Amino acid sequence: MEKQTAPAMTVVSKEIKTTFKDLMKDIEDFPQAIVKEAVQAGLHPAGPQCWIYTWETCDMEAEFDLKICLPVATFGNSFKSDKFKLEKLEEYVHVKKTHLGAWDKLKDSYETLTEEMKTCLIEPKKSCRELYINCDFDNLANNITEIQFQAN
Structure with a gap:
């Protein structure tokens, strides 16, 4: 298991x-609306939606922060929205x-990943x-999700 660095986006x-x-x-229509607003503002989607989960503890019942993100190429366009913001992730x-x-x-995939991390002392x-x-909402077996666990 190797650590990787995803670039800023x-x-x-x-x-x-x-x-x-x-x-x-709680997410309401954000996953669909974020794409619609970005495209209407002249921004070009530049990658898959990314959801970032941040928590104080790993308690599955506890409240956490969720940031729903759509990578975009701005082409110098400005972006104004009451619902969303344009930002650079590190x-x-x-x-x-x-x-x-x-x-x-x-x-199951999270459990496998965290066990591998323990084994590798990450x-x-x-x-x-x-x-x-x-x-693929019609055939969920076709879904592909990359899990990225932040590591020291």
Whole structure:
């Protein structure tokens, strides 16, 4: 298992506080609206949506910060929105695992990744990212999600 560094990237984003129990209710229409607003502003989507989870503890019942991001190429365009902001994410040192299939099985991939991290003596930080490489809502077995766990 090797640490990798994802480069800095410009994103349109929205940050909320939520819990896993309330996640779907709290995100409202953000995943669709973020793409629509970016395109209407003349920004070009430049990668898969990235959700960044940040927490104080790994308590699955606790509240955490979720930032929903769409990487974009701005081409010098300005961006004004009441709902979203344009920002630059810093580079991200991480280890990763690709999850193939339905999201209700993501927990299995997370467990495998964290076990590999323990074996390699890699200390996790307090955030992880999910990059939604392929989203197939008709056949969830076709989903491809890259899990990036921030590492020291």
